[in-house]
Amino acid sequence: MNERRTTWLLIAVLAGQLLLLSVQAPAAAAGGGDNFLESTVLRGVAPLAHLVSSVVQGGRGLGDDWRLRGNLAEENAALQRRVDELELEVMRLSSLESEVDRLSEALDYRQSSERALRVADVVYADHSSWLRTLILYVGDQPAVVNQPVISEDGLVGRVVEVVPHYAKVQLITDRAAAVGAMIHRTRRQGVVRSGPGGLELDFLPQQADVRVGDRVVTSGIDGIYPRDLPVGVITAVAHGEELFYDLHLEPAVDFGVLDQVYLLAPQPIPAEME
Amino acid sequence: MTRLLRFAAALLSVVLLHVLGVSLVPEFARVIDLFLVLTVLYAMGGDPLVGLLVGLAAGLCHDVFTGGLFALHGFADTLVGYGLARLVQRLVIDRVSGAFLVAGVASAVQQVVLAGLVLLLLPEPELPEPVWIVVRAAATGAAAAAVLLASRNLRQGLAERRQRRSQRLHLD
Numbered sequence: 001m002n003e004r005r006t007t008w009l010l011i012a013v014l015a016g017q018l019l020l021l022s023v024q025a026p027a028a029a030a031g032g033g034d035n036f037l038e039s040t041v042l043r044g045v046a047p048l049a050h051l052v053s054s055v056v057q058g059g060r061g062l063g064d065d066w067r068l069r070g071n072l073a074e075e076n077a078a079l080q081r082r083v084d085e086l087e088l089e090v091m092r093l094s095s096l097e098s099e100v101d102r103l104s105e106a107l108d109y110r111q112s113s114e115r116a117l118r119v120a121d122v123v124y125a126d127h128s129s130w131l132r133t134l135i136l137y138v139g140d141q142p143a144v145v146n147q148p149v150i151s152e153d154g155l156v157g158r159v160v161e162v163v164p165h166y167a168k169v170q171l172i173t174d175r176a177a178a179v180g181a182m183i184h185r186t187r188r189q190g191v192v193r194s195g196p197g198g199l200e201l202d203f204l205p206q207q208a209d210v211r212v213g214d215r216v217v218t219s220g221i222d223g224i225y226p227r228d229l230p231v232g233v234i235t236a237v238a239h240g241e242e243l244f245y246d247l248h249l250e251p252a253v254d255f256g257v258l259d260q261v262y263l264l265a266p267q268p269i270p271a272e273m274e
Numbered sequence: 275m276t277r278l279l280r281f282a283a284a285l286l287s288v289v290l291l292h293v294l295g296v297s298l299v300p301e302f303a304r305v306i307d308l309f310l311v312l313t314v315l316y317a318m319g320g321d322p323l324v325g326l327l328v329g330l331a332a333g334l335c336h337d338v339f340t341g342g343l344f345a346l347h348g349f350a351d352t353l354v355g356y357g358l359a360r361l362v363q364r365l366v367i368d369r370v371s372g373a374f375l376v377a378g379v380a381s382a383v384q385q386v387v388l389a390g391l392v393l394l395l396l397p398e399p400e401l402p403e404p405v406w407i408v409v410r411a412a413a414t415g416a417a418a419a420a421v422l423l424a425s426r427n428l429r430q431g432l433a434e435r436r437q438r439r440s441q442r443l444h445l446d
Contacts, residue, residue: 038344131340175400
């Protein structure tokens, strides 16, 4: 191909990509987006990531097994003690739950139905670079766009791209992500977003009662995440320039150690309510 | 066809190495861009079409492993691949230190293009810290130089072996 044709090809390729980027930009700013080209490349590349992740985890598992062989008896005894403690806790919580049910019935209050959880393997996690992301292996049952993703410690993010067996997740630490959240102690609501210094809780007026160490949970008002999922803990409280606080959060989840996460069954807002 | 297969194998290796690196060292993706190393090495051949196409394919593959907008790396790597190939047509880069410099500058240019695109397209963008731009440029440059050196040594070794064998045949 001659030089002139190559230059025209370059212009066409760059213009095409620029168009693709500008089409995605409003959706990304609004927190959504799903595109055919990305799905196609993800479909080809995700199985490779899965393969490497399986090999690495297998290797780590072997190493851990070898290390743990020495103190199995000791660990077994500790786990048995922990099981006993947890059984007592379950008994206590069961009695509390039945009490709540009785009171709810008396008040004619219907609780929102519990959402089903599904395990998904993390096959690729980049939480350190400035364009952070997570790719999951979800098995035969496909994930759904906007499906909440959680770990044992709290909220991880939501699904933004779906291909057969795999899903791409937008982490709550992504600049484009926003989570309806509230202070657990006072139920005061705001929005968790990622800022230059990490996670921030925005739109909390300065007359609100906020302290360092307050737990922040989801408020359930964004139509994506259910209520009361741990998001993080307040680490710094400062008076902002406007009417609101500058609040910094430590995420509840350590994104560096995620190897399995849970997909919460989606519970979309009914169409007539939107 | 052989060139295409060779490129596919190289891209596959880069994907595997990238995922392996991120699995073992969490900061890997922040420190080095293997997809750009591949683009730089192909672009150093001096063919702008090859630089363009390799940059496009490697960049789009990289985009799958990043959050944010899809085709950010595709755009930046296409531009870098083409630009570098055009530059190489005018410069003779024979030394490994030259390759290190060229790949490092290519990485810095790529990151500036990425930051520019993000600033242009997103309302409240997150940008890479300047120190990480330098670290990444240095690491990408070093990786490109190392691959170039290794391939040159390998080629030289093979040529010497071939020469020795032909000399032996003459003696026989």
